[in-house]
Amino acid sequence: MVTRHEGGTADRPNRGRAETEDERADRQWHELIQEIRVTQTGVQILFGFLLTVVFTPHFQELGATDKNTYLVTVVCGALATGALIGPVALHRIVSGRRIKPQAVAWASRLTFAGIVLLLATLTCALFLVLRVAGHDPYVPWIVSGVVAWYLLCWFVLPLWVRFRHTATP
Template structure:
């Protein structure tokens, strides 16, 4: 759950300057989640589509078993990421009109976070596979580790640092 989601269903504001009811807050947070999902969903669906075509290329059959296994792991991760990032839409559709939007927002937020973790794993394994097949360089795992570190800094370290720095009580 995001920082601004905590405590929202307990009535009253947090002193954040917003004058909104719990229902209005849930509506706003849902719209924010939908915007976030659009970015991640599109990327993972395109990647997943490209990955699905690889098995039907002539070069695929000549790959060593290690690369084929890495490919299968990558496709499964992409499928799981796609599922997690589409799940909030299905969740919302099923619970719509039941007056549980704050709970739907909390679950959607969790699903998106899981989807982002799975997308991180998908991108990492896909990059490793591509570098192994394309360049046959023993440095490929080190290059992938560097890119993974970059993803971790951009996606988690920087936001967590900003959250800690700019939301201190005092």
């Protein structure tokens, strides 16, 4: 069954939206901000917890590898937080300059970088927690499995959907 689409007919659907460049930029900005709200809150909470770890008595008992892993985790968390807050600062600084399409493109890049850095933060944090909790020889395999799951959910599936369902001109 063929359905009608915006601006199209039943036999020739319109593949795009009937929107100006500014309307498209506004829509994309609102969508991006909604996405950032989800990731930004989580990364800020994780980063806050990571900052407290160094002040616990157990931290001083950690070996050099675990302390170094912790430092890498904190730095990745700080970078992820910066990248995910960056679009808000970008928008605030360029607001009213009539460059929203460019601002959306840069904010999107910052958000993607934040997601990659969040992946690194979660990987390091999981590795550290599992090492400290169990000293299990399977820890690298468990972490690799979780990272594979993240990659599948965050990148592989979205890319597959994109290529599978994007019409070619």
